Amino acid sequence: MKPEINIIPCVSIHPDRVNIYNQVYWEPKKPPREKAAHLIKADKQTHGKVSYQARKKVSRGISYLLYMANDKYLPETAHGKSYKFKIAFITLTLPSTQIHSDNVIKSECLNHFIIELRQKYHVKNYIWRAEKQKNRNIHFHILVDKFIPWSELRDRWNRIVNKLGYVDRYRNEMRRFHSEGFKAREDLLKTWDYKSQVKAYKKGKANDWNSPNSTDIHSLYKINKVGRYITKYCTKDDSNNDIKGRIWGSSESLSGISGGVDVATFAVKSEVEKIITLYGENYYKGDYFSVIHIPVNALLDLHCDNLFGIFANYMLEQFNYNCQLVINSS
DSSP states (O other): OOOEEEEEEEEEEETTEEEEEEEEEEESOOOOOOOOTTOOOOOOOOTTOOOHHHHHHHHHHHHHHHHHOOOEEOOOOTTSOOOEESOEEEEEOOSSOOOSOHHHHIIIIIHHHHHHHHHHHOOOOEEEEEEEOTTSOEEEEEEESSOOOHHHHHHHHHHHHGGGTHHHHHHHHHHHHTBTBOOOOGGGTTTSOHHHHHHHHHHHHHTTTOSOOOEEEEOOOSOSSHHHHHHHHHTOOOTTOOOSSOSEEEOGGGSSOOOEEEEOOHHHHHHHHHHHHHSGGGEEEOSSEEEEEOOTTHHHHTTOHHHHHHHHHHHHHHHOOOHHHHHHHO
């Protein structure tokens, strides 16, 4: 019997876009295609490249991370200023030359660090990306939606990497390098001036080189269009980024995100046509789908209650996140 094809128009709603596409159903189900025996197995090594699908997943995860992150305020600095931010951008490096494989560093150190972020700071949503430094050491960038004091962050990471002896080796290297007193790093003077090196030497000497500067944390309050910036940073290709194994990952909450999905009823189609008219410059029509780039909260301002309701129901089911409650309290 010849299968019957049913085409149903659908929409999917995300924090930064509305997708319109057709869902195809076969009755009876379409038979599976036979796999060609001669096909060569795919090369799973990334070679520093972020695939289209991975780029899409990272971008989507970041959009949800930003949407759910509440405004937070940094405590007043020495200059008497406080700053508002939503997410923190953490960088983790190794204090001394990498002597373990990339996968060992990820499983023994990065994984341990993320577990402690969950337990100590109740981090639920995060995305990480691995890269190679110029010295060929692996390092990591992590996006989280919590405030973490920089000193606690550094102490925690240094303790974890020292399971593999990286702080001990750093201490021995510093003791040997400065065995006759302060000695400037001539190769770093262009980016690390003499005065700053002296200051770092005194500080390191005082704690017997037990607290290397292995971490950095930014609140991303100065950058306009944060979502676009960090998405571009986390999905960039680098031919020198020959990391073994995975080069990015996320919390389970941010993986496999489908967004709010529903059938495009007459009422939904009317709202889609309305936002296309108003956001025409942000509208892309392809052969198989269309996309309107629009902040999801703008749907409320435009009284597109059906579209926003699809998204709000998804957020409640997937994340136990009440969009309407947050909007009303802001």
